Amino acid sequence: MTSSHQTLAAARWRIAIVLTAIVICIYFGFIALIAYQKEWMGSPIAPGLSVGILFGAIVIVASWLLTWFYVWWANNHYDAKLDALKREAK
């Protein structure tokens, strides 16, 4: 059964890599904007709300959504395949 274990491990690995890359892009994109687009990040959208504050909140919400998405995928798709593998092994 090792090859199907490897297929499943590879599927998890792909999802993990893609999601990690997204988090890295979001966070370091935010930092890069702060570093190189200071003016624009400070510009107001509404009274009390600047572009930077909005983006900061988006980074936090995006972290939540990405962890939620992974847990949802793992609980529904990954675990189902894993259970099938375990039954097969018996």
Place this chain on the structure above:
Amino acid sequence: MIEPLLTQATAATASAIGKPNAVAMAFFFFFIAVTLGITWWAARKTRTTEQFYAAGRSVTAAQNGFALAGDYMSAASFLGIAGLVSTTGFDGLIYSTGWLVGWPVVLFLVAEPLRNLGKYTFADVLATRLKQAPVRIAAAVGTLSTVIFYLIAQMVGGGSLIKLMFGLSYETAVVIVGAAMIAYVIFGGMLATTWVQIVKAALLLGGAAALAFMVLAKFGMNPLALFSAASTKYGAGMLAPGKLVANPLDTISLGMALMFGTAGLPHILMRFYTVPDAKAARKSVFYATGLIGFFYLLTFILGFGAMVLVGPDAIKAVDKGGNMAAPLLAEYLGGTPFLGFIAAVAFATILAVVAGLTLSGAAALSHDLWTSVVRKGEARPGEELKVARGAALVLGVIAVVLGIVFKGQNVAFMVSLAFAIAASANFPALVLSIFWRRCTTQGAVASMVAGTAGTLLLIWFSPVIQVDILKHTTAWFPLKNPAVLTIPASFMIGIIVSLLTTDDKAVAGYDGSVRDMIDGRRAA
């Protein structure tokens, strides 16, 4: 440094901060009584190494989520970020987000493989297919360096904060923290430590939420009204990036240390062994990320609340670093009783974090070094547990001594140093050994040794030591945090050394470890 400032400030603002506060003392002794009660209960359930290190794998996903949050939300993040926001505005948000983004990385890359491959420490994962002795020694060096620097920062920060808030002497505060922490760990092991974290997380989140609610109530429950009041009073610059990000590369480097360091912190990694299976480990990170993100949003409200209601000048007058912003805000909104409550919560926060750190350091000493290396896995029954308790006692005493030795020193850099070592020594080796077939023992060891040594060396030559502490005019290495160099270097060294060496057992063991990693057979 703090003392003259403090006397001036208490005269000027008539704050009760720094005076013995009956409410704070009452809350504090109540917390100590409750946690020692928990320890007494946990001690009766702590008879084996599995119970001592991993709470018998009995912790639920939700409980572990709270405990992870409790381990992670240190006094530095509660008082420090609120203080930073209250004096600089937007810039504090850079830190809030940085502390959170490590958690998705923990979830995607390490939580489940760790639970399925290891028993008590992250070195267990490396040792599944690499040679026991070398990887365990290297991992123990990485673990202990991370733990010691983090402990010193907590002890020194804790001692000064407690002195500032309760009016106790610095040494008394450090000894009380050390004694309580040693009691939790030695008698109650992981079960007591877990419940101390849960109680602390609930208190901290509850206290911060109540405070944020009281702030927002003054602004029609609208955070934007609060932010706009801040920009009217102190200028639109408060909502824009300021001078904290003068050097972008430094900011990126700190960001990398925070993002990848979280996934290499031994006391965080150890928590994944306390849950029954990988699924619970996965869910617990989801809870933790939600709680920690919520907490950092709250600190942002508290920071702006303190800026508008208390004022940056009044905050800096009490403590130059701004650390007293949240306690001052509590006093403004709820008087001395609420100040007392928040002060006690801050104390509880420090206690819980040092307990988690000490336990993970003790596990590295007893499980990795003593049982696996010295005894080659053949320890007498009950021996490892005795060694673990002894190691916890020794580490606790070392923490107290170092806390007193470093009194009055600038140790803020030690937290980012601990994260940089975790990110450069522990994280790359862990990822390479889990996901890369060709990873050899030599490669993993070289990566861990280079990560630890490189980080220490570059910190030594950086401005935080050369300019801030040794008072030289320039530093040879320009960055305050070396992670931007050391993380890629540590990965490269691990890969190059692995490619240059052969380790047949490691390569042959890869298929088995992939299988164990996903079906959790070994862990079950």
